[in-house]
Amino acid sequence: MGYPDNVLAADENVVLHRHPHWKRLVGPVLVLLVTSAVAAFGAGYVSQTDWDPTARNVVLAVIGAVWLVIVGWLTLWPFLNWWTTHFVITDRRVMFRQGVLTRSGIDIPLARINSVEFRHGIVDRILRTGTLIIESASQDPLEFTDIPRVERVHALLYHEVFDTLGSEESPS
Known part of the structure; x- marks a missing residue:
């Protein structure tokens, strides 16, 4: 059992697992x-x-x-x-882990996410990468750089957040 499967809860499922873009x-x-x-x-x-x-x-x-x-x-x-940096979206949370000798990470429950944004310049658009910005209820916005296919990740995360909240605003 490899990462991220070894840190998931019993009934938690990985929706997306990415390393930073190869441009790094x-x-x-x-x-x-x-x-x-x-x-x-x-x-x-x-x-x-x-x-x-x-x-x-x-x-x-x-x-x-x-x-x-x-x-x-x-x-x-x-x-x-690069190899030990992971950006993971599950059906419950967003996880970010990085580091070789000293590991650090953050977990953001989907229910605590207020907004999801992305940003990319012309070179990032050509390479289909960018920065994902997640604003949660209790923190300053967190920026995750060099996320491959950032627009798809943004849309996926947006759908997961609304599915988790069970909102009537959930896109179809």
Whole structure:
């Protein structure tokens, strides 16, 4: 049983489960490609030199270590953050969880949601992503960025909120 199934109540059902939009991974992928190209070029250059073999091996090890640190920090870490960030809508609540080593999260009962908004600019519209803004009864509005297909999520959440409340205003 994986997330989010392991945190649900007995008769609670997942309506939607999303990770942030893939656009968050574009920068880390570019860093991986550029860093790998620079490291490969540097290693190829050092391998062609007529340096002492021990010095050449030390420089190659330094290039490898620097590559590993940069890739781990600027590529692997953002990917793990993306993978461990969850936006979940159930038939009872909205859940948001994030974090690799230190987890944080928030649950918003559907009955406490006052309004649901979305916002996206031209690039977000092209990529079909955006920011979902949820205002609950007791808090300042919460903004969830890079939600894939934010308009559909907005409509789905709107329907779930009205279905939960059993309102006569519930859209058909």
